[in-house]
Amino acid sequence: MQTQIVEFIRNLYQNEGIIALHEPRFAGNEKAYLNECIDSTFVSSVGKFVDRFETEFARTVGAKYAVATVNGTAALHIALLLGGVARGDEVITQPLTFIATANAISYCGADPVFLDVDRDTMGLSPDALKRFLEEHCTFEGGCCLNRTSGKIIRACVPMHTFGHPCRIDEIQALCNAWNIVLVEDAAESLGSYYKEKHTGTFGRLGAFSFNGNKIITSGGGGVIVTDDETLAKRAKHMTTTAKIPHPWEYAHDEVAYNYRLPNLNAALLCAQLEQLEGFLENKRDLAEAYRRFFAGLSIRFAAEPPHGRSNYWLNAIVLENLEQRDAFLEYTNANGVMTRPIWKLMNHLPMFENCRCGDLSNALFLSERVVNIPSSVRP
Ligand SMILES: *Cc1c(COP(=O)(O)O)cnc(C)c1O
Numbered sequence: 223m224q225t226q227i228v229e230f231i232r233n234l235y236q237n238e239g240i241i242a243l244h245e246p247r248f249a250g251n252e253k254a255y256l257n258e259c260i261d262s263t264f265v266s267s268v269g270k271f272v273d274r275f276e277t278e279f280a281r282t283v284g285a286k287y288a289v290a291t292v293n294g295t296a297a298l299h300i301a302l303l304l305g306g307v308a309r310g311d312e313v314i315t316q317p318l319t320f321i322a323t324a325n326a327i328s329y330c331g332a333d334p335v336f337l338d339v340d341r342d343t344m345g346l347s348p349d350a351l352k353r354f355l356e357e358h359c360t361f362e363g364g365c366c367l368n369r370t371s372g373k374i375i376r377a378c379v380p381m382h383t384f385g386h387p388c389r390i391d392e393i394q395a396l397c398n399a400w401n402i403v404l405v406e407d408a409a410e411s412l413g414s415y416y417k418e419k420h421t422g423t424f425g426r427l428g429a430f431s432f433n434g435n436k437i438i439t440s441g442g443g444g445v446i447v448t449d450d451e452t453l454a455k456r457a458k459h460m461t462t463t464a465k466i467p468h469p470w471e472y473a474h475d476e477v478a479y480n481y482r483l484p485n486l487n488a489a490l491l492c493a494q495l496e497q498l499e500g501f502l503e504n505k506r507d508l509a510e511a512y513r514r515f516f517a518g519l520s521i522r523f524a525a526e527p528p529h530g531r532s533n534y535w536l537n538a539i540v541l542e543n544l545e546q547r548d549a550f551l552e553y554t555n556a557n558g559v560m561t562r563p564i565w566k567l568m569n570h571l572p573m574f575e576n577c578r579c580g581d582l583s584n585a586l587f588l589s590e591r592v593v594n595i596p597s598s599v600r601p
Pocket of ligand 1: 323
């Protein structure tokens with residue numbers, strides 16, 4: 223069976239060499255814009271590409287404002303700070319995510335609380351969230367208080383795993399009812415919709431990433447989106463060292479961050495964004511080919527949920543158990559087809575092992591069985 227899978231993937235990519243998990247594709251105006259940017263000498267934090275990218279990105283996802291950052295982790299960090307997350311708070315998220323989600327919460331001095339995911343979407347489960355809030359929390363002084371820890375649950379950060387939209391409207395309703403700020407980690411879900419609305423635009427703030435392995439890339443990069451003008455202005459201020467605009471003077475009015483996306487990276491990103499529609503179609507065709515192939519082998523392929531549209535950033539299959547998973551990883555990687563296991567659960571990592579958790583049966587089930595398979599856009 224493994225041989226058959228490797229052959230199928232080689233055939234999909236028409237490639238006898240090493241097949242990457244997800245490589246970027248630069249087939250548009252990348253070089254032209256980069257040259258233009260270099261010639262302009264505006265390669266750093268000021269320039270027309272970074273402004274242009276923000277405008278075009280906001281339009282693409284249907285948000286009012288977008289603020290570009292050096293990476294997705296920085297975007298999440300600032301989004302959480304602007305959501306009011308402070309030292310001593312708790313922030314609910316899922317244990318099945320990339321480390322950046324939990325790190326960003328820690329940067330604010332807050333503790334992550336890990337709740338279970340749904341088996342189909344692999345994103346935060348509104349059922350688990352509801353159960354946790356009802357069993358452990360009270361609404362006091364306009365805040366959600368975790369009775370067990372005595373701490374305030376300030377924010378909730380669901381993540382749209384591999385681009386599959388989680389049940390974000392139910393999560394949003396729970397957050398509204400408990401006055402918990404919803405910050406979406408949409409790092410993986412550019413081009414993914416819940417019903418007709420783009421992921422990342424349900425929360426008060428959303429964060430995207432343009433790391434080298436994401437659906438579009440600026441080498442490193444990220445963006446914060448919001449519909450709130452005050453928050454957007456704060457985001458720009460906080461990511462640009464809180465510098466007060468002035469023709470020649472250096473004046474800063476608070477301790478802030480040097481998180482602005484350089485214009486050079488934005489030049490690359492403007493060219494990438496122009497190709498997004500084509501990438502999405504290309505990836506949808508690939509996912510459909512995988513879906514049909516794995517159905518024939520009776521292996522579960524992670525397809526988009528009925529409530530939304532996935533960007534199919536990373537394709538994933540769910541194997542029978544840990545042993546079968548490891549055998550598959552061994553075989554495919556030894557044979558030049560890059561595959562990777564889904565992340566270890568955050569609460570199994572040393573720095574988060576003492577964090578509060580709900581029942582994590584689904585997350586544990588998936589963490590032992592899910593494998594990502596090659597998902598690059600095909601030429
Ligand atoms: C990629 C990613 C991020 C951000 O990563 P950066 O490398 O900092 O851009 C955040 N969360 C998730 C779930 C991601 O996959």
